[in-house]
Structure formats: structure tokens, C-alpha cells
Amino acid sequence: MMKAVIFIGGGGGLGVATRSIFFGEILSKEGFDVVYASSGRCFNYIKKKKLRVHSVSPEMTFALSDGKLDPRKTTINYIRNISRYDMSELNKIMDEENPDIVISDSYLPGALAGIIKGKLTYPVLSFINTQLHNDELLRLNLGNRIVWGIWKIVFSRCKRLIIPDFPPPNTIC
Numbered sequence: 001m002m003k004a005v006i007f008i009g010g011g012g013g014l015g016v017a018t019r020s021i022f023f024g025e026i027l028s029k030e031g032f033d034v035v036y037a038s039s040g041r042c043f044n045y046i047k048k049k050k051l052r053v054h055s056v057s058p059e060m061t062f063a064l065s066d067g068k069l070d071p072r073k074t075t076i077n078y079i080r081n082i083s084r085y086d087m088s089e090l091n092k093i094m095d096e097e098n099p100d101i102v103i104s105d106s107y108l109p110g111a112l113a114g115i116i117k118g119k120l121t122y123p124v125l126s127f128i129n130t131q132l133h134n135d136e137l138l139r140l141n142l143g144n145r146i147v148w149g150i151w152k153i154v155f156s157r158c159k160r161l162i163i164p165d166f167p168p169p170n171t172i173c
Helices: 015-029 039-046 071-083 086-095 108-116 133-141 142-156
Strands: 005-009 032-036 052-053 101-105 122-123
Touching: 005 071, 005 086, 005 108, 015 032, 015 039, 015 101, 015 122, 032 039, 039 052, 052 122, 071 086, 071 133, 086 108, 101 108, 108 142
Parallel strands: 005 032, 005 101, 032 052, 101 122
Antiparallel strands: none
């Protein structure tokens, strides 16, 4: 039986977890043994559904100021989490599960783990996150440019990028 590990990111909402479970259901119907890896509310949501899930360190933590999303503080949190990130926990999951494919939905470390282990890796990102052009990229702060630069490296190492914003057959892959 083939195996898939689905890494799930997101800053605290359950939208990414919901669509990742949908990907897992499709893979299960195709005969894959599916295992999830996530943190926080997404981890608890998946566990409550009685699906196999590993706990991983959070990648992103949204920051609020006056009850509104603060992009600057969120970016600082993101870089702080990434800089402290311990890839050994992901390597352990990859070694233990030995997946044939890795799907990493909005979770950069999961995509990197799949690439490092030489697995067929499919990053999943929202359409809006793929539409940065050079002039917009220059307007981003340094932290966002660094993160986006890492994602571009990940994209270059993968055969496909899944952009689930549009229903099939209009989904861009």
C-alpha cells in the first residue's frame, strides 16, 4: 500500500485542515494509507475525527493589534518560529512513516522535509499567495521577502503546485 503524509499549516483556523482532510479522503479512495501532521487547533480537529495525526511545531502564529490582524507582527512571529524550527521532528515523522508522497498545505517545513527526503512533494498554497510579481515582492518587508524566497525554492524543486481555490476542473495544478 502506498502512503501519504499530509502536513497542515495555517495560523489557527480550520479551513486548511478541512481541505487537507478532503485531499486525504481522495487519496484513501485511491488506496493510500494517509497520515496527517499538524499543530494547535488543526491537530485537535483531526484527532477528534479519529484520523492518524502527528503533532508538529507551529509554523505561523497570527498576531492581533486592536482586534485586527497585524501583518508586521505576524511576519515577525513567522520568522521567529522558522528560525527556531527543529527539523528533527519532521525527519522522525518522515523516517517512521516513509511516505511515497508528501502534501504540504501552507506548511513550509513539511514541504522542505519532503524535498530533503527525496519524496514526491506537492506544496499547496492559496491562489492569492502565488500571485506576487516582482514589483509587489519589492514592496514586501524583508521578512516576507525571505519567506517568499524560500517558497520559490520549494516550488522549483516540485513537479506540481496545488492551488485549491477553484473547484475542479478549474483548479490550477
